Amino acid sequence: MLVASDLGFTAGEHVYLGVNLFPSTTWGNFSYSTGDDRDDDARDAYQSLLLISLSVSQDTTYSNFVQQTKKLSAAKYGFVYAPNDEVDVITAHFYDSIIYYASMIRDLAEDDSPSFSGAALALLKQSFNFTSPINGPVTMSADGDRQSAYTIKNFNPISGQFEDYLSYPVVGRPRRLGVIKWPSGDRLPPSRPRCGFLGNDPSCAYVMPTSQVAAAVAIPVLLMTAAITAGVVLFRRWVSTSSC
Structure with missing residues (x-):
């Protein structure tokens, strides 16, 4: 960001x-x-920086999970x-993976499935959704990949911290969480x-008006004509003077 600042690219246009x-x-x-000695420059440059982060549950259940994880x-x-260290959100996702697997086994058992094979689980996991005790509803894609919600954060030059600006949930439209603080407005x-x-x-292509085109052509022609005329007159005078 300091390099971008030195190049003049942190005024809000990028x-x-x-x-x-x-x-x-x-x-x-x-x-x-x-x-x-460049902290102030970095603070100014950071106003053009947005951070993409995973959205993390902020409810009491998740907080209890974090405390239990640290304790264990x-x-x-x-x-x-x-x-000041936080428990990685990936740790919570590992926990969810166990719930994910157990939920599929439960569904197979409730459906009296004749097979608990890997093939049966692979077929079931397509678009399989479940509820995590710590993260709430979890949505899986048709390929069995977890769909994650993301948050975009904007830098607050007053507090010196990144703050939530936009939320991109798995389902639904993005939500504005705060006011953008941008160098140019x-x-x-x-x-x-x-x-x-x-x-x-x-x-953005500039098209010259007809009047300007005419002027652009006529003026050089007139100047050239005047120059030729002046040259002829001067030449005749020189010839006349030489004859005398």
């Missing part, structure tokens, strides 16, 4: 996207502050989370430059 699916050192440090991690495996720039990315959009 949008930069970063992926920070969940708070983790895996995705890197997205803080603008590094304690050097320390007691059973000797892993102690740092005070209260809205994002157009998704496409007015004259196209190469500046060759026909709508």
Whole structure:
């Protein structure tokens, strides 16, 4: 972002996207502050940066799961989370995968399925939806892939933090969660430059009016005629002077 700032590309005409699916050192440090003399420049540049993150449940059940995970991690495996560390959302998804598998087995049993084979499970998992005790309704695609909800975050230069701006749920339309804070105003720039990315959009092509075309042709012709006439007159005078 500092390079973009040095090039003059952080005034609000460009949008930069970063992926920070969940708070983790895996995705890197997205803080603008590094304690050097360019922190202010970075803070300004971050206003053109949007972060894409996985939406995480904020209810009490999920909070209890997080606390239990931290407690069991320390007691059973000797892993102690740092005070500000969060439990990766992937950990909750691992838990959901067990619920997913158990839910399919339950459905096969309730349907008196003659087979609990992998083929039967593979057929059932297509578009199979279930309810997670910690994440609520979970929707699967026809290929058996989990459909995730995402949140787009915008940088607040006052607080120095990324804040929720848009929510993209699995089902339904996107929802605005906050007010955009953008360098050039209260809205994002157009998704496409007015004259196209190469500046060759026909709508931007300049067509010279007929009057200007006529003037552009006539003026050089008149100037050339005047120059030739002046040359002829001067030549005749020179010839006349030489004869004398």
